[in-house]
Amino acid sequence: MIEFFRKLFAPEQSGATARERLRLVLLSDHLSLAPDVVESLRADLIAVISKYVEVDEANCDVSFEQQDRAVAVLANIPILAMRSRTPPSSPPGAPPASPPHSPDPPPSMGDPIGAAYAVADGGESGGSAAVAPPPSPAPRKRRRRRRASGNPAPAPG
């Protein structure tokens, strides 16, 4: 009964759902078509993390993956050792003081991009050179990173 009234007064706007799905799928498509962007993002990410810990650069893996409501940056960066100069108060996985952004969205992406999630992995498993596990959200430390017009909520337009 309640369901009935809910549907009566707030009918499902599947057009908005379509818009949101379209935005995400195209973001993902365009990223996979722009490998140079992925490559420079990877290099920048490794550079930043290397400031704090010694990473196994040969086995780093950075990729984009579409999840339920966002496209995520998945980074699997195995750590070999801590740097002697430990950064004071930042716990592993916390954003560095000035987060470096991959400069601009690639020109092929016409639309402003919504939020992307950066998933930092391997913070506690020092020395693990494991291959990228399938993305399981639970054990990963996840931080949000705002991009150009980044509002993670599925806002229209």
Added chain:
Amino acid sequence: MRELQEDPAPGSSSAPRRRGRAIVVTSGKGGVGKTTTTANLGTALALTGAAVALIDADVGLRNLDIVLGLEARVRNHVLDVLEGRVTLDDALVTDKRVPTLRLLAAAQTREKDDVDTEAMRALVDSLRDRFDYVLIDCPAGIEKGFTNAIVGADEAIIVCTPEVAAVRDADRVVGLLGNRTSIKLIVNRLRPDLVRRGKMLSVDDVNAILRLPLLGVIADEPGVIISTNKGEPLVLDDASATGAAYRAIAGRIAGTDTSTPEIPLPPTLFQKLGSFFGGRR
């Protein structure tokens, strides 16, 4: 009938050399209305007296002849021409109703990979010398059939329905078309009533992604199916709103219509009653 006497037999080698426009009608996704669009735009352009050749590039799945109602007249097809078995004039089918319209049908029993890309380019090129417009009906997909369909065209019309999959595929195809002189958009099968209720992507939603000049919007209506059943393009029906929309698009292609495309509105109660009592069959 004026064209019958005055037109210098379009497509015949005696016609003066023209430099027609070669336009590919494409979409990426199948079933969005490329063939219907090609048939209607070709017919509409030919109705204005222009010499128009339609090429069905969907080798193996020939459909354009059906939509035009010309299936009984097709004797030879595009591969017969490309492989030198018949001349171009032998393969071009003249339309039943509009004498300046010609169809070059696809081969039904062959495959898209049988078509040589460079031969296709040369074929379109030679047709451009004899016709004002060469419209190429592109198959779905982005494989060889697509490559062959776009190779001779320097303009493209993207047909897209207001659906996530269609927009995604159209976006991909726009990327593959590269720098054609012109890529324009037709939004097909819009349901204005659903858009108004927030249950369908709007024309603006579609074009916020594709960002192409809009040639026109075609509403989803039963008349399209009825016309396909009969093999009579809707542009031949003066009473059809969809036919008028296609004629307007043809006018925009030709440059004679500079009005902004109209977005169809939901039917009024009066129109609904009208179709309830006197639906066309």
